[in-house]
Every structure is written in C-alpha cells, then in structure tokens.
Amino acid sequence: MTHPFANAHSHLTEVLQRLDVPDDIHARLAQPKLALEVNIPVRMDDGRLQVFKGYRVQFDDTRGPTNGGIRFHPQVTLEEVTALSFWMTIKCAVAGLPLGGANGGVAVDPKTLSRLELERLSRGYIRAIADVIGPMRDIPAPDVYTNATIMGWMADEYNQIRREQVPGVITGKPVHLGGSLGRDAATGQGALYVLQQWAQRKGLAPGRTRIAVQGFGNAGFHFARLAHEAGFRVVALSDSGGAIYAEGGLDPALIMRHKRNRRELKAMLYCDASVCEEAEHEEISNAQLLELDVEVLALAALEDQITADNAERVRAAQVLEIANGPVDSAGDAVLAQRGIPVLPDVLVNAGGVTVSYFEWVQNRTGLYWEEAEINARLKTIMEREANGIFGLADEGMGLRGAAYLQGVERIVGAIRERGTCEYFADTLAATGR
Ligand code: NAD
Numbered sequence: 209m210t211h212p213f214a215n216a217h218s219h220l221t222e223v224l225q226r227l228d229v230p231d232d233i234h235a236r237l238a239q240p241k242l243a244l245e246v247n248i249p250v251r252m253d254d255g256r257l258q259v260f261k262g263y264r265v266q267f268d269d270t271r272g273p274t275n276g277g278i279r280f281h282p283q284v285t286l287e288e289v290t291a292l293s294f295w296m297t298i299k300c301a302v303a304g305l306p307l308g309g310a311n312g313g314v315a316v317d318p319k320t321l322s323r324l325e326l327e328r329l330s331r332g333y334i335r336a337i338a339d340v341i342g343p344m345r346d347i348p349a350p351d352v353y354t355n356a357t358i359m360g361w362m363a364d365e366y367n368q369i370r371r372e373q374v375p376g377v378i379t380g381k382p383v384h385l386g387g388s389l390g391r392d393a394a395t396g397q398g399a400l401y402v403l404q405q406w407a408q409r410k411g412l413a414p415g416r417t418r419i420a421v422q423g424f425g426n427a428g429f430h431f432a433r434l435a436h437e438a439g440f441r442v443v444a445l446s447d448s449g450g451a452i453y454a455e456g457g458l459d460p461a462l463i464m465r466h467k468r469n470r471r472e473l474k475a476m477l478y479c480d481a482s483v484c485e486e487a488e489h490e491e492i493s494n495a496q497l498l499e500l501d502v503e504v505l506a507l508a509a510l511e512d513q514i515t516a517d518n519a520e521r522v523r524a525a526q527v528l529e530i531a532n533g534p535v536d537s538a539g540d541a542v543l544a545q546r547g548i549p550v551l552p553d554v555l556v557n558a559g560g561v562t563v564s565y566f567e568w569v570q571n572r573t574g575l576y577w578e579e580a581e582i583n584a585r586l587k588t589i590m591e592r593e594a595n596g597i598f599g600l601a602d603e604g605m606g607l608r609g610a611a612y613l614q615g616v617e618r619i620v621g622a623i624r625e626r627g628t629c630e631y632f633a634d635t636l637a638a639t640g641r
Contacts, residue, residue, distance in 0.1 A: 212291035212511060215537050220298070223612040226605075229620050230628040237297075237619070240290055242266040246336035248314065250328045260329060264312040264337045266346050267293035270622040271301060273344050274310035275379070275564060277351025278333070278362075284313035288511075292351075295532050295554060296561065301615035303558040303593055305565045310346050312337065318353045330358045334365040341366070343376035343572065349564045350380040352510065355426070356392065360385045376571035379564035388567035389579035391560075394586060396430025396508075398559015399530045400438060401590035403504065406526070406551060409598060414439035418502040420453075420524070422446050422494070423509030424460075424467065427530050427557065431508060432460035444497050446509075451497040454489035499523055507534035514539040522548060529553040544606060552608040554615060555597055562589055 217238075224234055248260045263286050266274040276296040279289075289311045297309025314333055318326055340346060350359055363378040363385065375386035383389060390397070407417060417440050421432045424447040432442045441457040447467070452458065498505065498518060505524035507513055511533035514522060519535075519542035527543065527550045529535060535543065535550055543550055563586060570576050577585075593614070600610035624631075 212288050212533065213294065215512075216291040216294045216533060218537050219608060219612050220294075220616065223609060223616045226609075226613065227616065227620060230624075230630050232628040233620050233623055236270075236623060237268065240265045240267040240293055241269060242340060243286060243290060244337060244340060245286060246333075248329060248332040248336050250325060250332055252325055253322050260314050260316050260332075262312070262314040262333050262336060263289040264310065264340060264346070264348075265289045265293040266310040266340070267297045267308065268619065269308035269346075270619060270626070271308055272306040273342075274308040274346040275300065275305075275561060275568075276310035276312070276346075276349060278348045278354050278358075279311070279313035279351040280316050280318040280329075280353040280358075281313065282315060282317045284315045289313050291511075292532055297619065298612060298615040299554045299558050299561055300565075301618040302554045302597075302611055303562050303565075303589055304618065305562065307347075307561070307565060310348075311351070312348055313351070326358070327361050330354075330361045331365040334362045335369065338366060338369050341377060343374055343568065347376065347564070347568055348378050349561070350426070352425070356380055356382045356387060359387075376568050379567040379571075381567070386567075386571055388563055388570055388582060389577070390582040390586070391563045391567055392426065393430040393434065394563035394582075395427040395530065395557050395560035396432070396434055397583065398562060398586060398590045399427070399431045399506070399508075399528060399556045400434045401559070401587050402551060402556050402594045403435070403440075403506075403528055404438070405591055405594045405598070410526075412503060415441065417441060417504060418443045418457075419504040419506055420444035420497050420500045420502045421460075421506045421508055422451075422497055422513060422534075423507070423531060424464070425508070427560070428506070428508030429460060429464055431506060431530055432458075433464070435506075436460050440504075443502060444492070444500055446494050446497045448509075451492045451494050452489045453492045453497070453500070456488070458489060504528055507531050509534070512536045514543070516542060519543050520546075522546075524548065526551065528556055530557050532557065540608065549607055552611045554608075555594060555611045558593070559586055559590060562586055 243265045246262045292311035300307040359378050359380045360382045366377045381387035419442050421428050436442045444453040499521045501523040503525045506528040508530035514535040516538035519539040532553050597610045601607045
C-alpha cells in the first residue's frame with residue numbers, strides 16, 4: 209500500500225510536468241496551507257474522560273473558501289486527511305466550483321460510542337477547530353461514518369460559540385436545519401450522471417450493463433438505488449460485513465430496508481421472509497466482489513481497495529471510483545496496462561461537493577431551491593465537466609490525467625493571476641532591479 213498523500217500527489221506531479229508551469233505552482237501545491245491536530249476530551253457515559261485525536265487540513269484556498277468532509281474512523285491519520293484535502297482541492301476545481309479543498313477527521317470507531325458520546329465528540333471537535341472554520345473560510349461536510357445529524361450538532365455548536373446563526377459554516381445538515389434538498393443522494397446521483405454520459409459514449413445499454421458496488425453507505429447506496437431505477441443491473445453489493453451477488457440483479461432500496469432491520473447485508477441470507485426470496489442472491493466475499501465479471505465495478509467504500517495485489521484479477525470492463533482514492537497508483541498502472549478504464553474519483557464523486565456548494569449558496573442567500581432545480585443544476589455541471597474530461601482523454605491521456613489536467617489548469621490559472629516568479633522576474637527586469 210502506498211502512502212495516501214504521496215499516492216494522491218503523484219498524479220499532480222505528472223500533470224504539472226505536462227502543463228510546464230512555473231516553480232511557484234509546485235511550491236504552493238506541495239503541502240497544505242494549514243494542518244491542525246487537536247486532542248478532544250470527551251466525558252464517556254461511564255464517567256471516564258477519553259481523549260480523541262482530531263485533524264483539520266486546509267490544502268489550498270486560492271479559488272475560494274476551503275470545503276471538505278469530516279471522517280470518523282479508527283484509521284484516520286494526518287496523512288490520510290492531508291491526502292483527502294488535496295483531492296478535495298482538485299475536485300472543486302474539476303467541478304468548476306469557487307472553492308478550495310480541505311478535510312478533517314477524528315480517529316475513533318463511532319460504532320463503539322453511544323449517541324450521547326457521539327454528540328459530545330462532534331461538539332468537542334467543533335470547539336477544537338472553531339477558530340479555523342467559518343462560511344467564508346473553511347466549510348466542513350459529512351464523509352465516512354458522519355451524517356446529517358452529526359452535521360446538525362456541529363453547526364449548532366458553532367452557532368453557540370459565535371452567538372449567531374451561521375448555517376453556511378457546515379453543509380450536509382438535516383433539511384430542517386438549513387440543509388439542502390438532494391444533498392443526501394448527491395454523490396450517488398452525480399456518479400450516475402457521469403456513468404450515463406460514459407455509457408452513451410461507449411454504447412453501453414443500461415439493461416445489459418451489470419454493476420457491482422463496493423460499499424453500501426451514503427454514496428454507494430444512493431448510487432446503486434438510482435442506477436437500478438435508471439435501468440442498470442446492480443448484481444452485487446457489499447458493506448464492511450460482507451457481500452451479496454445475484455446474476456438477475458438486486459433491488460438496492462429493498463436491500464437497504466433489510467440492512468436497516470438486520471444491520472448487515474449478509475444477514476439477509478439467513479432470513480426467510482418473502483422479500484428475501486424476491487431478491488434471490490448468494491453470499492460472496494468482499495474480495496470476490498472486486499473480481500466479478502461485470503461491465504462496471506463501482507468502488508464506494510474506502511481508499512486503496514484495488515492495488516498491485518489484486519488489480520490483475522479485476523475482470524470488470526470499467527471501474528467507477530465513487531470513493532476517494534479506491535485505486536492506488538500501482539493498481540492504476542496495472543489497470544491502465546490491461547486497458548481497463550478508470551473513471552476517476554475527482555470527477556465521479558464531485559456531486560457531493562457540488563450540492564454542498566448549493567447548500568452554502570442557499571444558506572448565504574436565504575433562498576431555498578426545489579429538489580428538481582438542484583438536480584437539474586447538478587446534472588448540468590456533472591455532464592459538462594464529464595464531457596470536457598472525456599474529450600481531453602480522447603486526445604491521448606488517461607481519464608485521470610485528463611481530470612487532473614482540467615482541475616489543475618483552473619488552480620494554476622488562479623495562482624498565476626496573483627503573480628508568479630516569471631511575472632515578477634519580468635517586472636524586476638523592466639525596472640532594472
Ligand atoms: P459511509 O460511512 O456512509 O459508507 C461507507 C460504506 O463502506 C459502509 O457501507 C461500510 O460498511 C462500507 N465499507 C467499509 N469498508 C468496506 C470494505 N472493506 N468492503 C466493503 N464495504 C466496506 O461513507 P460514504 O459517505 O458513503 O463514503 C464512502 C466513500 O465515498 C468515501 O471514500 C468518501 O470519502 C467518498 N465520498 C463520499 C461523499 C459523500 O457525500 N458521502 C462525497 C464524496 C466522496
């Protein structure tokens with residue numbers, strides 16, 4: 209497994225070489241603008257005081273206030289958060305949003321906390337980072353194992369600190385607390401818009417397109433549900449507890465109802481209710497799901513799922529990166545060499561940040577849009593940017609290279625406008641200094 213930030217950054221280096229940019233750009237994008245590490249004391253239900261490590265990293269804000277998720281996961285590290293903040297910078301530029309990139313997280317297994325402990329931790333995290341966030345500075349959003357409820361607590365804590373209502377400080381809030389309609393499904397919806405554009409180009413008919421989806425959380429579930437509704441055949445699903453497969457196709461909404469009752473996908477195998485019979489399926493391992501013979505392998509769980517260890521065994525005709533960094537650079541090289549296109553994360557999952565941006569705009573104007581308007585605006589952006597990238601990729605660079613090129617060109621443009629070594633060197637020469 210590669211170092212997450214080194215892995216993320218290696219693509220940037222390639223693109224910067226291709227763009228032949230001034231040294232300033234390399235220097236600015238080599239590390240984050242701000243990296244904050246905090247220790248969050250939380251009173252546990254049994255009276256103990258436990259201290260959790262948390263992070264907030266703002267990578268680059270040249271194009272606007274930074275924006276990015278907050279992850280609650282035992283493996284959160286400063287390295288990982290930095291990589292995610294870098295991806296977010298590229299992604300906001302790929303989607304053409306006037307935002308920079310950030311990310312945050314707490315090293316915790318939220319499944320071991322009670323709801324009260326989770327609320328205290330969420331509020332404690334905001335108290336710890338309150339000085340560096342704000343609607344015109346850095347706007348957190350949900351990510352792995354954080355959700356709208358947690359965003360609602362966090363926004364409330366920030367309001368209490370500031371002694372005013374500042375809904376635009378956090379996105380992904382519950383709709384009744386200033387959240388945007390369509391935010392919940394936005395990442396999956398955006399990924400589907402991209403897949404549909406790709407399918408059209410490649411002549412993939414939805415009914416004959418089998419999709420395996422790794423990860424059945426916010427991003428994976430909504431993607432699977434919407435893909436099924438759009439006529440694609442979702443033949444396999446997995447979560448951290450296991451995977452299921454059905455050649456004839458699965459109904460993700462039905463499966464989610466079961467998962468909510470039984471808390472894991474594979475428990476469905478052992479139930480005998482009519483609904484299980486309806487969705488005839490077999491249990492497979494998480495590793496097997498990644499190696500299924502399907503048209504599309506959609507990765508919507510965590511990073512580094514396809515690496516040098518298993519890329520040779522991928523049999524999918526194309527890979528859709530809904531998660532951030534699910535294919536590492538070594539895995540990417542193997543897939544490229546085998547001619548398996550990878551639709552890259554910085555494009556595919558940009559629907560989430562795009563609707564977060566819409567939420568921020570709505571919070572700041574006080575004017576709230578209908579869901580149809582949100583989805584129409586999201587569709588326009590995703591299709592425009594996807595087709596731009598597909599067009600660039602046709603010119604001979606890979607899809608990831610094309611996406612990075614599209615995003616990085618915009619960041620480079622913004623940095624250049626503030627003046628680079630070339631610009632100042634010319635001025636100094638002209639004034640004879
Ligand atoms: P989530 O917590 O809602 O869901 C994560 C899912 O992955 C869960 O179903 C979990 O069981 C599953 N999982 C974990 N390990 C797994 C494994 N080894 N095999 C199979 N499944 C596994 O998180 P999410 O918000 O859906 O995020 C998923 C990915 O999408 C992350 O990489 C995240 O950064 C990215 N993403 C999310 C959003 C968003 O709006 N939620 C936006 C952009 C990118």
